[in-house]
Structures are given as structure tokens and as C-alpha cells.
Amino acid sequence: MKDGIDCMTESALNLTVSTTTSAMKKPLEVLRLYAEHDYTLNGVLASRAARDPGRPFMRFRDRQWSWGEFALKAEAAARVLAARGIAKGDRVGVMARNCDGHVVMLFALARLGAIMVPVNPEFGVEEAKYVLHHAEVSAVAATTDTLEVARKAAAGLKNPAWFLMLDAAATDAPLLDDLLNSAKADLPATVDADATCLIVYTSGTTGFPKGAMHSQRSFVTGGEAFVQRVYLQDDDRVMVVLPMFHINAMFYSVAGTLAAGASMIIIPKFSASTFWQTAVDTGATEVNIIEAIGSILRARPRSEFRPDHKITKVYGVRASMDETFKNEFKI
Helix, strand or coil, X not given: CCHHHHCCCHHHHCCCCCHHHCCCCCXXXXXXXXXXXXXXXXXXXXXXXXXXXXXXXXXXXXXXXXHHHHHHHHHHHHHHHXXXXXXXXXXXXXXXXXXXXXXXXXXHHHHHCCEEEEECCCCCHHHHHHHHHHHCCCEEEECCCCHHHHHHHHCCCCCCCEEEECCCCEXXXXXXXXXXXXXXXXXXXXXXXXXXXXEEECCCCCCCCCEEEEEHHHHHHHHHHHHHHHCCCCCCEEEECCCCCCHHHHHHHHHHHHHHCCEEEECCCCCCCCHHHHHHHHCCCEEECCHHHHHHHHHCCHHHCCCCCCXXXXXXXXXXXXXXHHHHCCC
16 A cells, blocks of 8 residues: 555554554554555455455445455446446446445446446435436436436436336336346456546535546545544444435545445434444444534433443544533443
8 A cells, every 4th residue: 555655644644642542553554454455446345355355344234245245246236337338437326325235336336447426315306417417427326215306317318327226126227136146247457546436416505516526546545544533443343324425424434444444334324313222233333423413412312322332433523512422422
């Protein structure tokens, strides 16, 4: 690992930020657990999977994948997409609540040098239409609760988009998992680390949303920086409650898990009433939040709090909530 690490000095990465980190591996120690890679998503995935393919990588509801199992699934999904004509530079929308399909599609598209365009699943037709048309998507991966809006939003594209389902097959939109064993398409020999892998649309508060383009290298180095930011460990279990159409969940939770070789637990949507119970049930050790979530958790009845949770790190706690999370939530 060279390019990204050179952007951060070794002294900065090895900084002991508090006495609680003294027993942890330092950031460079975590990153150096794995073989060097080429800063593509597939390269980093292979690097992490090679250390121990059986280690847990991702859990969603009752489904769980090891690093080795996920690597095989991502490659099979890439062949599915290639068989449907997706190639380098093509854009594919993903309109769904948090699910394992987001991560599969991200890695499968990156393997082809193609680009994922995550879309807010709460968007109405006009909002989704702007994103899908502006990005000029070739296909859309949807779920049963977003398919109708996504279809209407994609109507009228210069080159009609085809649809793929992430949770259940529709009449004329196959389920991705049903196609994994049948795809025989070849994959490109190499992919450029500087190829765009994500286009994340801004909120558009002062005008139309802008499509921010992120390279594979940018995604990987963002994850490495997050390892340093929260001292993410290779045995951490990252609970993903923020939406995957947003940069926080993708560049910190997903990319951080990838960089650290950790594991992630994907939660469809944040729920204040079940937050602590979910943390206990999943054994989560790290979670990212925003200020609104912190305020909500602080205001919730303490009867919902589970003191036996294992969370040791939270990213996104504001100064005004610091004492609550430290003294009441024991983080």
C-alpha cells in the first residue's frame, strides 16, 4: 500500500489519541496486515480475502458472507452485468434502502470499470428522474418498494434502461441472485484505480444536485483515512445505519470496513427504538451517526438502552452530546 498511505505521514497514523487506544493496533499496523494492492476495489478485496477467506465480511438480516464468499459473489455479479452489456464507464442506478445488494453492485460494477449511482429510495418520480437522466444510466437495480417510482423516473431515457431486482424478481426484471450461476461473460483483465466507481449526488439545496464523481482510489483512500480517524480494527463490527445513497455510509462505513478488513452489519433503516437492541444482537463495535440521530438517542427513554452493548467507537457525535455518549451510553 503506497499511494494512499504516502498522503498521511507515519507519525500521524501512529498517533496514540487516548489511553483507550493503547491496546489497539495502530492504523498502519492494521493496514499492513494485508498484502499490497493496486487501489482498485477488486484489488483491495482480494488482498483482504487472501489473509483469511473465512472471516466474516458482511451480514444483512439472516444472510452472512465471509470475505471469500463475498469475493466470489461480487465476481459472479460482475459477469451478470457484463453479459447484459455493462462495460467500462457505464452508469447503473441503485435505488433501494440499505441492503447487501448495494455492496454487491458497487464491487461488481467496479470490477468492470463501471459506475454505481446510488439514488435516495425516498425520492419521488421527479427527483429520481433528475438523477437517472442526468447520470444517463444504462440500468437500474431496484427493490419491490422502489420499482414503480424507478420505472417512471427512468422513462424517456435516450437509451432505455433495463431493470434488475435486488430482493425479488418482477415480471420483466430478474432477481440478481437468480442469474449468478448462469453468467459466463468475460471480465476485463485490468481496471484503472483512477476510474470513476461512484457518482454521489449532492442534496441540491441551492440548485440542482451535482453528481460528484469518485474514483476507486478515492474510495479506498477514504476508507484508509477512516481507519486512522477512529482506530478501526480488523476485528471491528461496523453497524451501518446511515443510508447508502449518502457518502458517509459508503466512504466511512463500507470503505472503512474494506480497508480494515473488518466486518459490517447492514441495517435497512435507522430505528431509534431498536437501536441498542440491534447493537447487542449483532455484536456491533462501531457505528456512524449524524447529529440528528445523536439527538434522538439522547432523548429516547433510557429503558431502551442496553448497557451490555459492545460499541466502543461512534463517529458523528457532536460536542453537545459528548457527555451523554461517554457517561450514560458508556462509549
